[in-house]
Amino acid sequence: MKKVATVTRLSANFIAIIFIILLSLCLASHVQGQYTYGQIAGAWNISYADGSTEYQLTISQELQEVNLQIYNLDLSSNIDFHFEIHADNEKVSHVDKRIERSDIIQQQNGSTTSSNSVWQGAVLVQTRHFGFTNLYVTLHPRNGAAVERSPGDLTLAVARKDRLDEKIFSYTASTLLLLMFLNLGAVLDLQRLKAIFLRPLAVSLGICTSYILMPALALALGYCCLPEKQELQLALFFTALSPSGGLANICTIFLKGNVNLSIATTTINSLLSLTMFPLWMLILTHTLFVNTELDVPLADLALSAGALICAIGLGILLRILLPKTTLVIIRFLKPFCACLSLTLIGMTVGINAFAFKELTPWIFLAAFFLPIIGFVVSFGLSKLLRCSASDAITISIETSVLNMTVPIILLQHSFDEVRSDMTLIVPIMAALLSLLMMAVIYTIRRIFGWNENLDTGAYNSKVYLVQNYSEKSELPR
Known part of the structure; x- marks a missing residue:
């Protein structure tokens, strides 16, 4: 009976240790990958180039351009990164755009120390179905730090063609x-x-x-x-x-x-x-x-x-x-x-x-x-x-x-x-x-x-x- 109790106690302790280790790993990965903002390129944000809060397109088989800007960029750090632009509802539209840091530098005439830099350009959108989707931008640093997401999304409305x-x-x-x-x-x-x-x-x-x-x-x-x-x-x-x-x-x-x-x-x-x-x-x-x-x-x-x-x-x-x-x-x-x-x-x-x-x-x-x-x-x-x-x-x-x-x-x-x-x-x-x-x-x-x-x-x-x-x-x- 004593041997059985000892084995049972050891098994319970072993299971508890394994559970604590797994929990610690989950917490560590959560802390490492949690949302952080403003550490790489300052308090950047996104907007449409015309200042509107909602942009409307029509359903078409051809790619359509949407003028977007990323502003309030702080390029004083030496960390290399790139931006990615996506749509959160792939059923409505598809967006896949990558912006390198070098593109931002070219936009700013080679200045790498501006605390208020802006990238502005056309984003190609493939519309698929009428409805609404949100455009969002993520910042991906090359040093393995956490990915940042734009604090606000932009609404994209896709309408049917008049028939x-x-x-x-x-x-x-x-x-x-x-x-x-x-x-x-x-x-x-x-x-x-x-x-x-x-x-x-x-x-x-x-x-x-x-x-x-x-x-x-x-x-x-x-x-x-x-x-x-x-x-x-x-x-x-x-x-x-x-x-x-x-x-x-x-x-x-x-x-x-x-x-x-x-x-x-x-x-x-x-x-x-x-x-x-x-x-x-x-x-x-x-x-x-x-x-x-x-x-x-x-x-x-x-x-x-x-x-x-x-x-x-x-x-x-x-x-x-x-x-x-x-x-x-x-x-x-x-x-x-x-x-x-x-x-x-x-x-x-x-x-x-x-x-x-x-x-x-x-x-x-x-x-x-x-x-x-x-x-x-x-x-x-x-x-x-x-x-x-x-x-x-x-x-x-x-x-x-x-x-x-x-x-x-x-x-x-x-x-x-x-x-x-x-x-x-x-x-x-x-x-x-x-x-x-x-x-x-x-x-x-x-x-x-x-x-x-x-x-x-x-x-x-x-x-x-x-x-x-x-x-x-x-x-x-």
Whole structure:
């Protein structure tokens, strides 16, 4: 037993000695290689030659020049060294530049005793992907001393090149949306629309869920899923705040909702955006985003709302003046609008395919829960306030089907080109997931036989055709 105890004690002592030796070696290497600054070339620093704090380039296969300077160099010591310039995000850009001490001497006309020497020259940058990276400089002495790093980094922004197809897309998408609203205006029932405004509970609830529930939900999801990423939080908030648009009206038709209520809510929300957007921006800039400047494109919003009203009004006039045209629109409304919607979605995804490289699991979760929670809560509130079945499903659709065009415009006005490109994935993904949710709900309702007209407010093409035939027969010859 004594021998066993002695062996155990010796083993423990041996292990303790080995641990102390390893710990000492680690501490010694840490002390030898720890960050030191100002011992070799003084309190040097870096900056862009034009004095800016951020430099912007575009994605290109060719090398691009960035004028950089290293200043406050003290060359009084005889220690030989060189500088190296790198980018900390190789995914965005690649920089590999070496500056010898002799290059600095040549810049200073051969003087080796200046305490305020400056090196200035062009650094070649290979841009690879849009985004941000930091340029930093390290000083490497030849005597084996610790490597020094510049006390501050320089921001390099890499933007995408302007492409003609994006401008073509914006005009084409606007035309398709106006054509969609023109067709929707042709199926409006003015008598039912009048009844909706005489009893505005459903419209008021749709406004409250769109401009109170959804923005508050977006702020909560942004705080939980995207902490310390202010640009992405704002992108999610803009997505929730934007009026639903024509896709919500199409989803209402397919899910047998109240088309008149849907179009009325969309129109009113578009008009209210002219006051609700500035109000929310004022609240945010004085509470959560104090140091952020948010610009509201009121002219674009007003133009969109005016074009929407004109398109719907033109559809109403077509129904009154050209009933034969209206019959064709009503008969083929669902397939025609479905084709328009799929075209818009395909164009948007194709043009903005670059944004999907910025998708992260947390962005996906935020974009996933925003429409789902909005749909469930708005439907529950509608049933709690005794709305009809078609009105409840309509309010839920208007709340949860998310727009991607308006938030993209807001992001482009609030951020520079690079930051807006990096946040586009939020509205695009949220809008796609909201439409996917509608497709799942529609499929489930069709499988179980629930996708039927639940009340007189629901859309029924046969009823509309009968009404238009009767209106046509009553026209004077």
